[in-house]
Amino acid sequence: MKDRDKSERFLRHLEPLQGPLEAYCRRLLHEVDSLEDVLQSAVANAFRDFDQYAEGTNFRAWIFKHTHSEAMNWNRKHQRTQAAALREDEVAAKETWDAILDEPLLKVLLEAPGAVLDHCDASIALAVKSLSLEDQAVSLLHVVGDFKYREIADILHVPIGTVMSRLARCRVRLRQRLVEYGERHGLHRHGEI
Amino acid sequence: MNCRESRQHWNLYHDSEKDAGLHFRIGEHLAVCPQCAEWFQQQSRLEYMLVENIAVRRPTAELWDRVLAQTQLLKPVPARRWFLFSFSGALACAAGILIAIVLLRHAFPSQPISDLTAITTTFHHRLAGGDEPLQFRSRSDLEVDNYLLWKTWSMQLTN
Structure with missing residues (x-):
């Protein structure tokens, strides 16, 4: 009876988060084939530890912590070098927000983002995958999990300043990718620069 | 606050982070x-569109059924499949028997049965x-059985 009550409570908390958790893993994992295994392990571990969860506290952050940990472990176990990942020195050189503020093509992108975004679903997915794992995690926790900086810092066990700089870097990187994509496919309206 | 400073803090402003004072100055x-x-406004619009693109949040029902079944949080999916299989199997058997009866009736017209029904x-x-x-x-089933048996034997003996 106690176990049944525990699983019912757990499922009640978990159900509204299934979509975000799935999307988070789908984006973060190197191999999407392992999605089911990772989710299964994460849910099993979270359920095992559910007795330690204090009702009324942040279940979303709690389950995301389990899921993130499982996904990162899986990625480490099946480690592959990310061909498109930025090198650290490249990241450092471009990480300041104002590095791309004056790029003319970015201005074009900002004026008509739909012209590019409507054509590059897969490209955005690749752009996210091309970030370092740590940057991906910050970006996805923010975008998919709707977490605030403080919550992301707690989940990833990093200072809040690190979250801020990583998130800013991800945004710069994604914008650069979109500009490149738009330029390559002639999607920008050059006449309006 | 000048243009450069405010734009450098766009992230915080967009995400509603940091202190209220900063937001007020921006x-x-x-x-x-x-x-x-x-x-x-343009930066925020682009960000919202990116978020919409990245954050596909509808869960895959079959995937979660399997995940929860494997973690013993739901009844295993195979059980449901077994039920479906057995139900459809029973339906298939019934349909097969009906078809067999119809075919047999066509192959061997049952004149004696029709005669008995008419009588x-x-x-x-x-x-x-x-x-x-x-x-x-x-009112006794046993007596009725015995009577019918006797009747049958007597008819057989007569024939």
Whole structure:
């Protein structure tokens, strides 16, 4: 009876988060084939530890912590070098927000983002995958999990300043990718620069 | 706050992070700088569109059924499949038997059965109309069985 009550409570908390958790893993994992295994392990571990969860506290952050940990472990176990990942020195050189503020093509992108975004679903997915794992995690926790900086810092066990700089870097990187994509496919309206 | 400072803090402003004082100062600048106001609006629009693109949040029902079944949080999916299989199997058997009966009826026309039915119907009508005397009456199943057995044997002996 106690176990049944525990699983019912757990499922009640978990159900509204299934979509975000799935999307988070789908984006973060190197191999999407392992999605089911990772989710299964994460849910099993979270359920095992559910007795330690204090009702009324942040279940979303709690389950995301389990899921993130499982996904990162899986990625480490099946480690592959990310061909498109930025090198650290490249990241450092471009990480300041104002590095791309004056790029003319970015201005074009900002004026008509739909012209590019409507054509590059897969490209955005690749752009996210091309970030370092740590940057991906910050970006996805923010975008998919709707977490605030403080919550992301707690989940990833990093200072809040690190979250801020990583998130800013991800945004710069994604914008650069979109500009490149738009330029390559002639999607920008050059006449309006 | 000037344009450069306010734009450097766009992340925080967009994400509603950091202190209220910063947001107030940025808001003050945006109120007097239409270029920055437009820039902020464009950045936020692009960000919302990116988020919409990245954050596909509808869960895959089959995937979660399997995940929860494997973690013993739901009844295992195979059980449901077994039920479906057994139900559809029973339906298939019933349909097969019906088809077999129809085919057999076509292959071997059952004249004797039809004759027996006609005799029984006629006898029943005669009995109900009082034209046929009641040969046996009982409330005991055993007595009825014995009577029918005796009747059958006597008919066989007569033939």
